[in-house]
Amino acid sequence: MSGLKPRTRIQKRNSETILDAALxxxxxNGFRGAxxxxxxxxxxxxKPNLLYYFPSKVSMHRALIDALMANWLDPLREMDADGDPVEEIVAYVLRKLDMAREFPRESRLFxxxxxxxxxxxxxxxxxxxxDLVNEKAAVIAHWVETGHVRAVDPYHLIFSIWATTQHYADFDAQIRGIISPVGDSHFDDARTFLETMYRRMLAL
Known part of the structure; x- marks a missing residue:
């Protein structure tokens, strides 16, 4: 059995507070600027209390990255090779946009x-x-080869989805400065636009 004692409620709360602040x-500021x-x-x-829980800036950053990657890849994992190809790809686009809306700090961290x-x-x-991108690119390539979606490069399709969804988190200040949305209303508009764009791109 491990000799490590379970963390107390206060220790758990402090760890969460530190990671939220670090995020x-x-x-x-990025890793270098933080x-x-x-x-x-x-x-x-x-600062000594901080170092009691995390021995370095690197350890905090790594904890955040590990948690981020665990969640960040889920939308792509959910793409089902047995589903309707256009619906599966569009659903992935919308899941990524939802993540940009709900987790903007994590997107900017990445x-x-x-x-x-x-x-x-x-x-x-x-x-x-x-590994995951290779797996899903192979699925998309199969859909192209079997005539279920228009001919697209699977990798560049995935990259374009990242670019057109995460943009709304990473460049939030620019977007708000240009269109002055009410709250997060621009995400609803983006949802309609992106769904239409990718359907037209992919549907036969």
Missing amino acids: DVFSR TLDQIAKEAGLS ANEIVQGAPNIMDKIEGELK
């Missing part, structure tokens, strides 16, 4: 890491992300 700081002092201030805890060359998550990109 705010990392999503704004500091332990910034995270401690955001969390309302002392985007900041990629822009900086993915120094802390390249193993994830070259591992589970690449």
